[in-house]
Amino acid sequence: MTRVFSGVKPTGHLTLGNYLGAMRQWAAVDQHRAEALFCIVDLHALTVDHDPARVRRLSRQAATLLLAAGLDPRLCTVFVQSHVDEHARLSYLLECVATDGEMRRMIQYKEKAVREQRRGGSVRLSLLTYPVLMAADILAYRTDEVPVGDDQAQHVELSRDLAVRFNQRYGHTFTVPRATLPTVAARVMNLQDPTAKMGKSDDTGPGIVYLLDDPDVVRKKVMRAVTDSGHDVVYDRAARPGLANLLEILAACAGGEPAELAGGYDSYGALKKDTAEAVVEALRPVQERHRALCADPGYVEEVLRDGAERARAMARPTVDAAYGAIGL
Ligand code: ADP
Numbered sequence: 001m002t003r004v005f006s007g008v009k010p011t012g013h014l015t016l017g018n019y020l021g022a023m024r025q026w027a028a029v030d031q032h033r034a035e036a037l038f039c040i041v042d043l044h045a046l047t048v049d050h051d052p053a054r055v056r057r058l059s060r061q062a063a064t065l066l067l068a069a070g071l072d073p074r075l076c077t078v079f080v081q082s083h084v085d086e087h088a089r090l091s092y093l094l095e096c097v098a099t100d101g102e103m104r105r106m107i108q109y110k111e112k113a114v115r116e117q118r119r120g121g122s123v124r125l126s127l128l129t130y131p132v133l134m135a136a137d138i139l140a141y142r143t144d145e146v147p148v149g150d151d152q153a154q155h156v157e158l159s160r161d162l163a164v165r166f167n168q169r170y171g172h173t174f175t176v177p178r179a180t181l182p183t184v185a186a187r188v189m190n191l192q193d194p195t196a197k198m199g200k201s202d203d204t205g206p207g208i209v210y211l212l213d214d215p216d217v218v219r220k221k222v223m224r225a226v227t228d229s230g231h232d233v234v235y236d237r238a239a240r241p242g243l244a245n246l247l248e249i250l251a252a253c254a255g256g257e258p259a260e261l262a263g264g265y266d267s268y269g270a271l272k273k274d275t276a277e278a279v280v281e282a283l284r285p286v287q288e289r290h291r292a293l294c295a296d297p298g299y300v301e302e303v304l305r306d307g308a309e310r311a312r313a314m315a316r317p318t319v320d321a322a323y324g325a326i327g328l
Contacts, residue, residue: 139175218280
């Protein structure tokens with residue numbers, strides 16, 4: 001059976017980008033067609049300045065939201081990365097296979113390092129090596145497919161390179177994974193700056209729709225989205241990125257193709273109104289299930305405990321085999 005692995009970072013509240021670009025697909029498709037693992041990658045949240053208590057809270061919230069989005073622990077494994085030692089154990093071996101130059105070429109590293117420096121902070125070494133830990137997350141489970149948004153494709157590519165290199169050097173140990181991108185909403189953009197992705201880590205508010213935003217907050221954010229000058233509604237990603245983003249969000253939430261949907265509107269206002277309602281409707285069931293799950297915290301705890309046990313049992317043989325292949 002195909003094995004699928006993917007994760008979310010507990011660095012901020014989960015966004016509409018996370019939902020449309022990843023979680024929704026995991027729940028609707030991946031957990032049914034494959035042996036799937038979904039991980040709250042809390043070790044990755046330590047690569048930048050953070051408040052430990054907040055990371056713990058956000059990890060729990062992310063787990064609750066994954067279940068609220070429809071992940072079913074009877075069909076898939078939901079767990080927290082730091083609960084399974086194999087990730088860090090394997091990461092070290094892969095650091096001995098990866099190169100310094102390879103790490104420095106990672107686009108996200110360059111972007112985030114600049115951001116940390118601007119804030120006056122120093123860049124943690126783990127920010128540089130983070131893609132190696134991500135490769136360990138993926139390779140430890142002999143993963144075939146990694147369903148991710150567009151922004152993570154380069155990291156999955158690195159995991160492939162490291163798997164191939166390790167296998168060549170030490171003998172066949174890892175499955176070589178591949179990224180699978182969603183056909184719609186692979187890159188939901190910030191409503192206030194449609195040249196930047198809607199990323200939770202920015203936590204600045206008005207351009208980001210959070211999964212737990214009240215319907216009125218969602219409406220306000222969508223209605224205030226930056227559009228382009230002009231009046232006609234056309235789908236053109238390069239020339240009209242703000243409009244294209246709204247059309248893609250509408251298509252992802254209500255169905256249809258962005259270019260065709262554009263033909264049905266003669267004003268930006270009408271498009272924004274329909275998009276806002278479509279987002280509110282898409283989030284409604286998730287928010288309802290989230291409320292119900294929050295009333296039963298013991299359940300989420302139990303899912304995570306059980307998930308870690310299952311994940312450990314799957315990862316250990318592979319990571320042991322990797323140590324064995326090196327002769328340790
Ligand atoms: P973030 O950038 O929000 O910290 P994560 O690294 O936790 O994202 O990603 C969780 C999943 O959500 C990944 O599969 C990622 O590709 C996807 N994702 C994140 N932001 C977006 C976005 N704006 N559009 C589409 N997919 C996204």
